[in-house]
Amino acid sequence: MIAQLHRALRDAVRAAVKTRYQVELEAVVLEKPPQAKLADLACPLPFELARRLKHSPREIARELAAALPRVEGVERADVGGGGYINFHFDRAAVFQAAVRESRAPVTGPRADAAKIIVEHTNINPNKAAHVGHLRNAALGDSFVRLLRFTRQRVEVQNYIDNTGVQVADVVVGFEHLEKKSVVEVEKLAAGSSPPLDHYCWDLYARVTEFYEEDPQRLDLRAQALMAIEDGSGETARLAELVSTAIVRRHLETMARLGVYYDLLPRESEILRLKFWDAAFEQLKQRGAIELATTGKNKGCWVMRTATAEKASAAVPADELDDAKIIVRSNGTVTYVGKDIAYQLWKFGLLGRDFAYRRFHTYPDGRVVWMSSAERSEPGAPPFGHALTVYNVIDARQSYLQDIVAAGVEALGHREQAARSVHFAYEMVGLSPRCARELGIELSAEEEKRPFIEVSGRKGQGVKADDLLDALEQSARREVESRHPDLDPATSDLLAHKIAVAALRFFMLRVTRNTTIAFDFKDALSFDGETGPYLQYSVVRARNIFRKLRESEPSFQVDGLPAQVSPAAAKKLFTGESGDEFWALASQAAELDWMAEIVVSQQEPALVAKWTFGLAQQFNLFYHRHHIVSEADPERRAFLLLLTDLVQRQLARALDLLGIEVPERM
RNA sequence: GCGCCUGUAGCUCAGAGGAUAGAGCGCUGGUCUCCGGAACCAGAGGCCGUGGGUUCAAAUCCCACCAGGCGCGCCA
Numbered sequence: 001m002i003a004q005l006h007r008a009l010r011d012a013v014r015a016a017v018k019t020r021y022q023v024e025l026e027a028v029v030l031e032k033p034p035q036a037k038l039a040d041l042a043c044p045l046p047f048e049l050a051r052r053l054k055h056s057p058r059e060i061a062r063e064l065a066a067a068l069p070r071v072e073g074v075e076r077a078d079v080g081g082g083g084y085i086n087f088h089f090d091r092a093a094v095f096q097a098a099v100r101e102s103r104a105p106v107t108g109p110r111a112d113a114a115k116i117i118v119e120h121t122n123i124n125p126n127k128a129a130h131v132g133h134l135r136n137a138a139l140g141d142s143f144v145r146l147l148r149f150t151r152q153r154v155e156v157q158n159y160i161d162n163t164g165v166q167v168a169d170v171v172v173g174f175e176h177l178e179k180k181s182v183v184e185v186e187k188l189a190a191g192s193s194p195p196l197d198h199y200c201w202d203l204y205a206r207v208t209e210f211y212e213e214d215p216q217r218l219d220l221r222a223q224a225l226m227a228i229e230d231g232s233g234e235t236a237r238l239a240e241l242v243s244t245a246i247v248r249r250h251l252e253t254m255a256r257l258g259v260y261y262d263l264l265p266r267e268s269e270i271l272r273l274k275f276w277d278a279a280f281e282q283l284k285q286r287g288a289i290e291l292a293t294t295g296k297n298k299g300c301w302v303m304r305t306a307t308a309e310k311a312s313a314a315v316p317a318d319e320l321d322d323a324k325i326i327v328r329s330n331g332t333v334t335y336v337g338k339d340i341a342y343q344l345w346k347f348g349l350l351g352r353d354f355a356y357r358r359f360h361t362y363p364d365g366r367v368v369w370m371s372s373a374e375r376s377e378p379g380a381p382p383f384g385h386a387l388t389v390y391n392v393i394d395a396r397q398s399y400l401q402d403i404v405a406a407g408v409e410a411l412g413h414r415e416q417a418a419r420s421v422h423f424a425y426e427m428v429g430l431s432p433r434c435a436r437e438l439g440i441e442l443s444a445e446e447e448k449r450p451f452i453e454v455s456g457r458k459g460q461g462v463k464a465d466d467l468l469d470a471l472e473q474s475a476r477r478e479v480e481s482r483h484p485d486l487d488p489a490t491s492d493l494l495a496h497k498i499a500v501a502a503l504r505f506f507m508l509r510v511t512r513n514t515t516i517a518f519d520f521k522d523a524l525s526f527d528g529e530t531g532p533y534l535q536y537s538v539v540r541a542r543n544i545f546r547k548l549r550e551s552e553p554s555f556q557v558d559g560l561p562a563q564v565s566p567a568a569a570k571k572l573f574t575g576e577s578g579d580e581f582w583a584l585a586s587q588a589a590e591l592d593w594m595a596e597i598v599v600s601q602q603e604p605a606l607v608a609k610w611t612f613g614l615a616q617q618f619n620l621f622y623h624r625h626h627i628v629s630e631a632d633p634e635r636r637a638f639l640l641l642l643t644d645l646v647q648r649q650l651a652r653a654l655d656l657l658g659i660e661v662p663e664r665m
Numbered sequence: 666g667c668g669c670c671u672g673u674a675g676c677u678c679a680g681a682g683g684a685u686a687g688a689g690c691g692c693u694g695g696u697c698u699c700c701g702g703a704a705c706c707a708g709a710g711g712c713c714g715u716g717g718g719u720u721c722a723a724a725u726c727c728c729a730c731c732a733g734g735c736g737c738g739c740c741a
Contacts, residue, residue, distance in 0.1 A: 029681080029682090029683085031681080031683075033684070034683095034684055034685070034686095035684085035685090038684075042683085042684085044682090044683050044684090044722090047683070047721065047722070048721090050721070051721070057721080080684080081683090081684045082683095082684080082721090082722095083721095084683085084684075124741080161741070164740090164741060165740060165741065166740095166741075296739095297739080299739090300739060305737095322667090322737075325738085325739050327739090328739040329739060330739075332739085334738095334739075334740085334741085335740075335741050336741090339741095394735095395669075395670070395735070395736085396735060396736060397736085397741085398668090398669065398670095398735095398736075399668080399669085399736060399737060400736095400741085424669095424670095426670070426671085426734085426735080427734095427735080429734095449733085449734090450733075450734080451734085453734090453735090478703070482701085482703085498703090509677095509678080509679090509689090510677085510678060510679090511678085511679080513670060513671075514670095514671080514677095514678075515670085515671080515734070515735085517677090519677095522677070522690085525689095525690080526703055527689090527690080527703060527704095528688090528689045528690060528703090529677095529678090529688070529689040529690085530689085530703085532703055533689095533703065533704090535703090536703050536704080537704090539701090539703095540700075540701075540704080541700090543700060543701070544700045545700090546700090547700050548700085597681080601681080605678095605679085606679095609679060609680095609688085612688080612689090613688085616688085619704060619705070620704095620705070620706090622700075622704080622705085623696090623697090623704070623705045623706085624705085625700095626699085626700070627700060628700050629700080643700090664701090665701090665703065
């Protein structure tokens with residue numbers, strides 16, 4: 001609702017400035033005043049114009065306020081402070097429009113919406129997911145939900161590096177440390193205690209020690225890697241078995257928190273279908289990569305990086321100091337090379353495609369597809385061919401992401417390079433206290449650090465499933481203490497929803513470039529600025545209606561808007577309590593505007609903050625006003641309608657964060 | 666050495682160049698016979714890392730410095 005109002009106001013200001021001063025403006029800044037009582041929205045433009053026009057800001061503000069064309073939903077404009085144009089909304093009109101909007105069904109993508117691919121999660125399929133992966137998935141999934149809310153067409157991809165070193169390492173573990181046959185590992189994968197990904201978490205750490213004891217053993221890794229890339233033989237079968245079983249586990253873990261995917265492209269198909277050969281040809285033809293014939297990179301195909309280019313394009317490839325190696329001297333391609341091919345495919349620029357097979361069906365019937373080297377199963381959607389690609393990958397890989405985009409650009413795809421967005425976020429470490437609790441030994445220096453970076457190779461860190469289990473257990477205790485008579489299945493379900501809320505909000509409440517020092521104490525909190533607080537606010541609002549239905553069985557929420565006339569709304573939005581109601585209503589009306597900002601800034605934390613603010617505002621309102629017992633029927637209908645508006649907007653915002661509202665708390 | 670990120674209340678974090686810098690936690694004190702307290706209110710607590718600059722206006726933009734983190738591999 002508010003988003004349109006902003007657009008209309010910007011146009012109006014632009015028009016007024018043009019007619020009054022013959023000045024063309026591109027951007028018009030609108031901002032919320034520090035205090036709601038000053039205005040609903042303010043424009044500081046007069047300060048900027050004062051100099052050019054040699055008038056005082058106040059004078060300009062006054063003239064512009066007077067020259068402003070009528071805007072639907074805006075009651076009046078006046079001058080504020082030293083020269084702001086202050087806008088005051090038509091409260092009743094905005095309220096009723098917001099009510100209508102909050103009751104309209106959520107619609108699908110716009111008919112003309114171009115496809116956006118969001119790649120996230122991307123966990124190596126060789127061990128269990130950990131808290132860092134949870135941050136990635138929570139960010140990626142919320143961003144997807146936000147894009148869909150703003151009616152974009154989105155495809156979610158989760159890239160599976162099933163032929164890499166990490167998978168090779170656990171294969172070495174099974175073959176050489178544990179001497180297990182394919183059949184034995186199959187049996188292990190079929191069991192659930194422990195699940196295979198948890199089993200491999202420890203095995204991977206043991207393999208790291210195994211190498212450290214005798215570095216010669218690294219040859220085993222190289223051999224395994226070659227066998228896996230080749231794709232035939234026992235070792236390759238084992239790798240396929242282990243990685244696929246672990247991918248299934250990752251899907252289970254992510255489904256626990258409501259994260260789903262459309263497609264799982266795998267590195268093995270990128271190899272088998274010769275994606276790289278196609279990309280290699282293009283890169284060679286365009287001169288985007290060069291063969292170094294002497295020097296330290298002799299025999300490698302390299303790409304000039306930004307700094308190398310700056311030095312001079314005339315420097316021969318052999319002498320480049322910081323060129324990025326794309327093809328090794330032994331002819332194998334690096335990860336970045338494969339990633340360039342994959343990125344080209346996402347835009348439909350590679351000239352090749354995967355085949356697809358159904359991999360998994362979620363309980364709601366949605367299907368996750370996986371890349372395949374065989375013939376496609378019927379019914380596969382047209383994957384790829386995106387206009388824009390977001391890669392949700394932690395900030396440590398920004399150098400490599402830059403190279404991928406540079407590779408796309410070097411092939412002449414300037415637009416697509418610009419639309420290759422690295423959706424970067426800082427890592428999740430452990431607080432020193434948390435690390436100690438997990439039995440990780442710290443040096444005196446590490447003790448003083450804000451966070452500890454953990455090593456998956458050493459089996460350190462907090463597993464995603466374990467954290468979820470701890471959250472569920474803690475939430476169940478809370479639920480049971482409040483509702484001792486609930487049956488176990490119901491309290492389990494409630495505890496699960498609360499746990500997910502706590503976890504997702506914990507990951508989303510901070511901005512992307514904040515490093516998280518994970519700590520159980522913070523993550524397990526359900527009070528204050530947390531997911532459960534938000535859920536509780538909605539549950540409270542809904543309890544009002546439940547209570548009402550008990551005492552008045554004929555009560556219908558659908559009939560509420562008709563019971564509040566524009567005149568009544570206008571009256572109730574005046575005076576001191578009217579200001580209070582308006583503060584709540586106007587914030588609730590902001591959801592669409594908020595979503596637009598979040599998408600343009602690519603920062604889901606803003607929705608989390610906004611939602612928390614609205615919940616706070618509602619709790620204050622709830623505390624001050626008794627609704628069910630309100631004697632005046634007109635006022636009561638109004639309060640109920642306001643509560644319903646807030647409840648709906650909060651629930652929608654929570655859905656954007658991936659948080660469900662429990663029946664009770 | 667080069668590149669990216671960070672420095673705001675005791676702690677964890679918000680702060681699209683604009684009006685008196687905010688929230689949660691913690692601390693102190695209060696609210697409620699209720700639509701459930703996972704709540705609400707109040708208080709204490711800030712040279713916004715330091716120093717320059719740009720601007721009518723800087724926590725926000727620019728430069729330098731200090732402190733911390735992360736990258737910079739024929740690993741991914």
